[in-house]
Amino acid sequence: MNKEVILTDLGLKDYKDTWDYQELLFKSVLDTKIKNRREELSLATKNYFLFVEHPHVYTLGKSGDMNNLLVDEIQLQKKGATFYKINRGGDITYHGPGQIVGYPILDLDNFFTDIHKYLRFLEEMVILTLAEYGLKAERSQGETGVWLDVGTPFARKICAMGVRASRWVTMHGFALNINADLGYFDLMIPCGIRDKAVTSLNVELGKKEVDIEEVKEKLLKHFSVLFEAKLIKDKTEA
Structure with missing residues (x-):
């Protein structure tokens, strides 16, 4: 089992271009798995x-x-803004500047073959990261993602998730609001949930801006522990 994970930071990049790149990587992993099965390789x-x-x-x-x-x-x-219908699970979501979007393209045969566990681990990665900023984030029953003040009239979502998986290979992922312009969320019903608000880390901390690179480092730290993964940085642009 290969637990090495190649990390690439694409910076600010068009959604469709990134989706195409994801599909390219996703297909390359699937092709290897199919080749292994057909030709009895490893x-x-x-x-x-x-x-x-x-x-x-x-x-x-x-x-x-x-x-x-x-x-x-x-x-x-x-x-x-632009709009796309895509092939992940879930309803509508928004992405924009000031938001960390993460797309793990993993062969879960290298880790564990349980998509629910995979989603819970992604949520836990975010929950542990937000705890480092003094926030008590948690899951909301029946609603994928990460929330604050669950079970109260003030419940609000800080991280959305939606994934696709085939032959235990994943794509798409999570979107964590760090310095997001929350006005853009008013143009939709987030994830189809009408009665709950959306928030951003800078709002919760009462700061104009939070260091996004610092948050990324914390996310990766918890990802590595949860998935027992070894991260390898790739500086090559897609």
Whole structure:
């Protein structure tokens, strides 16, 4: 089992370009697995972890409701935002500057073959990271992602998640609000949930801006422990 994970930080990158790159990596891992099975080989499959920030974009998962986007194409253009229907689970979400988006492309055969455990580990990575900032983040029953003040009238989401998996290979991932412009969330019903708000780490800490690179380091630290992974930095641009 190969527990090495190649880490690439793409910086600010267009959503569609990043999605295409994810698909390329995803297919390369699947192709290796298929080759192993057909030719009775034991080639190691690679694992990847992409960090990225996107320009303003809304994405709708395959089970999502288009009515959860509250603006039309003209209004999106005025806000400088784009929209895509994509092949992950979940409903509608927003990505934009000031948000850490993480796309782990892992062969879970290298770790554990349990997609629910995978999602819980991603949530735990975020929960442990936010705890380092003095925040008590937690899960909300039946709602994937990470929340604050669950079970109260003030419940609010700080991290959205949606993944796709095939033959135990994952893609898509999580979006953690750090210095996000929360006004963009008003243009949709986040994840199709009407009665809960959205927040950002800088708002919770009462700061104008939080160091995004510091948060990334903390996320990776907890990811490495939870998945027992060895991270290898790749500075090559996609």
